[in-house]
Amino acid sequence: HEAIETGEGTSTYSGKVPLTTTKSGSGYALTDGARGGHSTYNLAQGTDGQGTLFTNSSDVWGGGAQTAAVDAHYGAAVTWDFYKNVLGRSGIKGDGKGAYSRVHYGDNYVNAFWDDECFCMTYGDGEGNSHPLTALDVAAHEMTHGVTSATAGLEYSGESGGLNEATSDIFGKAVEFYANNKSVPGNYFVGQQININGDGKPLRYMDKPSKDGRSKDYWSSSLGGLDPHFSSGPANHFFYLLSEGSGAKTINGFSYNSPTANNSKITGIGRDKAIKIWYKALTTYFTSTTNYKAARTGTLKAASDLYGATSTEYKTVAATWAAINVK
Ligand code: ASN
Ligand code: ZN
Numbered sequence: 001h002e003a004i005e006t007g008e009g010t011s012t013y014s015g016k017v018p019l020t021t022t023k024s025g026s027g028y029a030l031t032d033g034a035r036g037g038h039s040t041y042n043l044a045q046g047t048d049g050q051g052t053l054f055t056n057s058s059d060v061w062g063g064g065a066q067t068a069a070v071d072a073h074y075g076a077a078v079t080w081d082f083y084k085n086v087l088g089r090s091g092i093k094g095d096g097k098g099a100y101s102r103v104h105y106g107d108n109y110v111n112a113f114w115d116d117e118c119f120c121m122t123y124g125d126g127e128g129n130s131h132p133l134t135a136l137d138v139a140a141h142e143m144t145h146g147v148t149s150a151t152a153g154l155e156y157s158g159e160s161g162g163l164n165e166a167t168s169d170i171f172g173k174a175v176e177f178y179a180n181n182k183s184v185p186g187n188y189f190v191g192q193q194i195n196i197n198g199d200g201k202p203l204r205y206m207d208k209p210s211k212d213g214r215s216k217d218y219w220s221s222s223l224g225g226l227d228p229h230f231s232s233g234p235a236n237h238f239f240y241l242l243s244e245g246s247g248a249k250t251i252n253g254f255s256y257n258s259p260t261a262n263n264s265k266i267t268g269i270g271r272d273k274a275i276k277i278w279y280k281a282l283t284t285y286f287t288s289t290t291n292y293k294a295a296r297t298g299t300l301k302a303a304s305d306l307y308g309a310t311s312t313e314y315k316t317v318a319a320t321w322a323a324i325n326v327k
Helices: 066-087 136-150 158-179 233-244 271-285 292-307 312-323
Strands: 004-010 016-024 027-029 038-042 100-105 112-115 120-124 247-251 254-258
Touching: 004 066, 016 066, 038 066, 066 100, 066 120, 066 136, 066 158, 066 271, 112 136, 120 136, 136 158, 158 233, 158 271, 158 292, 233 254, 233 271, 233 292, 233 312, 271 292, 271 312, 292 312
Parallel strands: 038 100, 100 120
Antiparallel strands: 004 016, 016 027, 112 120, 247 254
């Protein structure tokens, strides 16, 4: 066993963060021995292969090419801890094994992605190679694609595609709340830090998905024809409503106002219970072809398993699906 070390990094989005590293020769490497050996590599603007493992003479990281790696390594560690400590899942496949992250993918690449083939996460540097796509909610979103792939396997098209995307947004934001990092106050705005459109606005809004101009707030029969990043809207909205309830609310300084399809009033059951219900449904009842109607059935079963069929939690799950027009 190599020695597990605790270093420190200066990140782009999360301030100064602890990093779990490994001794390597006379220095250190971004290999997390406490989390299945998850490692972080430098693609140095390349677009294939694993890249080069980040190493450093001291265990203090950041500056130059290392900064994006600090965010990615930290994001993977916090996401690992969330799945382990909150949901009892050890690693993406649940087998205790780490995956890996690659940063500095391509030139001006404004995205990040999970790839089932390499079983890895990849991050571009953004426009001008100066705005890495490595924020904590993005890292957790991508890693969650791995979890979805290893569990329900929700097909990435039609309504199941929207549920796949929503699952990544849901746990992406859940990880941000879990991290409780004062540089990154937990919120329900997806991609709130990366300024991907250059207008200072988030990519998606879970309290009212239509605020992005393309996502839907409610289910309709045409939903499955949309790109998964927009058909995710009603499921993201479901999660927000189930957690926080309808109407106006301010959390960690962020203001929300969540509508319902039937003008019903929802009183949220809290984020922690909503997370547990979604995860149980994902890992127990969802399959590759689960659509919104089946997601309703699956989450109701999950709520019944966890809290009982006569519980407030169960009744709120039912009322919340009705509030996004799924009956
Ligand atoms: N970042 C995007 C996502 O994870 C990449 C994609 O479009 N699949 O959804
Ligand atoms: Zn995604």
